[in-house]
Amino acid sequence: MLTGRFGETTGRPYLEGRVIVPRFGIDADVSFLVDTGADTSLLSSTDAFDMGIDYSLLTGETESVGTAGVATNFTEPASLVFIDPGNYVYVYHVDLEIASPNPDLMYIPSLLGREVIDRWRMVYDRPKSTLSFTVRSADLTLRI
Amino acid sequence: MNDAAYEARVLELLGDPKEVDRDLRAFQADASLLSSEGQQFLARYPKQWIAIYHGAVVAHEITLLVLTEKLTELGVPRGRAVVRYIDNEPRKMILAWLGRSRGND
Numbered sequence: 001m002l003t004g005r006f007g008e009t010t011g012r013p014y015l016e017g018r019v020i021v022p023r024f025g026i027d028a029d030v031s032f033l034v035d036t037g038a039d040t041s042l043l044s045s046t047d048a049f050d051m052g053i054d055y056s057l058l059t060g061e062t063e064s065v066g067t068a069g070v071a072t073n074f075t076e077p078a079s080l081v082f083i084d085p086g087n088y089v090y091v092y093h094v095d096l097e098i099a100s101p102n103p104d105l106m107y108i109p110s111l112l113g114r115e116v117i118d119r120w121r122m123v124y125d126r127p128k129s130t131l132s133f134t135v136r137s138a139d140l141t142l143r144i
Numbered sequence: 145m146n147d148a149a150y151e152a153r154v155l156e157l158l159g160d161p162k163e164v165d166r167d168l169r170a171f172q173a174d175a176s177l178l179s180s181e182g183q184q185f186l187a188r189y190p191k192q193w194i195a196i197y198h199g200a201v202v203a204h205e206i207t208l209l210v211l212t213e214k215l216t217e218l219g220v221p222r223g224r225a226v227v228r229y230i231d232n233e234p235r236k237m238i239l240a241w242l243g244r245s246r247g248n249d
Contacts, residue, residue, distance in 0.1 A: 047227075108239075
């Protein structure tokens with residue numbers, strides 16, 4: 001089982017995982033906001049900067065619609081990694097959206113979208129501070 | 145990169161599952177401090193970027209660029225620290241992210 005958390009000050013649901021971007025040889029750990037309203041996962045520009053992604057090398061520019069309007073992103077093949085501590089490592093191959101740098105959106109977290117969430121069973125119990133996920137499928141499952 | 149080559153590269157970058165387990169548990173514990181110590185961080189580091197690594201705030205700076213440089217100086221591996229902006233005027237976020245799928249449901 002995967003275990004997430006609720007932010008104390010915001011109450012937002014988070015799950016930590018690892019992002020691997022093979023083309024750039026990058027692997028970095030990220031706190032994802034669990035977002036069932038997101039069609040796909042999105043790497044925030046802050047996390048992209050922190051992990052050293054070179055925007056000049058990104059291609060695959062796309063437009064996505066958010067509540068604040070249309071945003072420009074880049075699409076990059078990547079893998080998202082989550083752990084069932086002491087038991088399994090689960091890997092998901094995705095077309096990761098990478099947010100373009102925007103000073104007004106620097107505080108938006110990375111989003112874990114439905115292309116991954118749809119492969120889990122989620123328990124969201126804020127009164128009991130329980131956020132957990134049972135994995136139904138993964139692209140790779142590795143025994144720890 | 146074909147599928148087999150892609151997967152081989154992912155496994156190469158992933159490394160030993162035991163190390164992934166150890167590293168991600170440490171990262172989760174660091175991120176949990178944002179939850180458990182959120183109010184203290186708000187009082188100590190308002191409007192600053194902070195980095196948490198191995199259970200402690202190892203750097204706090206006004207800009208993300210300077211914070212990243214500081215982490216490099218400290219020898220913190222890139223992508224292993226929890227980096228967050230401590231906003232003393234938290235913004236309400238209403239997020240939805242509609243990507244490439246098209247539909248009218």
